[in-house]
Amino acid sequence: xHMDMKAHFWEHLALIMVLFIVLVSVLIYTQETVVGGVAxxxxxxxxxxxxxxxEKGIVQDSLGGSFIDSCKSAKMLSEGFCSRNKLTIKEYxxxxxxGTCLLENSGRKRLFG
Numbered sequence: 001x002h003m004d005m006k007a008h009f010w011e012h013l014a015l016i017m018v019l020f021i022v023l024v025s026v027l028i029y030t031q032e033t034v035v036g037g038v039a040x041x042x043x044x045x046x047x048x049x050x051x052x053x054x055e056k057g058i059v060q061d062s063l064g065g066s067f068i069d070s071c072k073s074a075k076m077l078s079e080g081f082c083s084r085n086k087l088t089i090k091e092y093x094x095x096x097x098x099g100t101c102l103l104e105n106s107g108r109k110r111l112f113g
Contacts, residue, residue, distance in 0.1 A: 044082035051081050053092055056099035061087045071096035 041062070048057025048069070056069045059080035065087035067080035077092045077099070094101035 042085040044085045044087060046080065046082050051079060051090065051092075053077060053079060053094060053101040059087050061085065063087070069099040071099060077101050 044059065044061040046057055046059045048055040057080065058066070058068050059082060060066045061082070063086060067078075067087055067089060069080055070078050072078045072091060074096060075093060077094055077096045079090050079092050081088055081090065092101065095103055
């Protein structure tokens with residue numbers, strides 16, 4: 001029976017070592033593929049080059065995200081842009097038509113009645 005306990009001990013120790021190696025490998029892989037919170041190899045493209053409210057654009061990213069600037073309402077633009085290589089959407093108050101602002105907001109929030 002003494003030998004069975006030794007065998008169990010070594011089996012458990014081997015299992016713990018394998019789990020430890022897997023955990024360390026995952027941590028190393030994660031650190032190598034993410035730099036500054038941005039995944040290596042990730043990309044994002046914006047046809048109107050960012051927060052350009054007077055131009056309709058299309059944004060696509062490596063995560064499969066795709067967005068065309070659009071009017072949420074006649075008074076609110078949904079503008080797509082890239083942030084940290086990822087599609088991001090910002091709502092911007094303005095007179096909106098076909099995914100563009102007709103008159104750019106002066107920077108202060110306007111309430112349309």
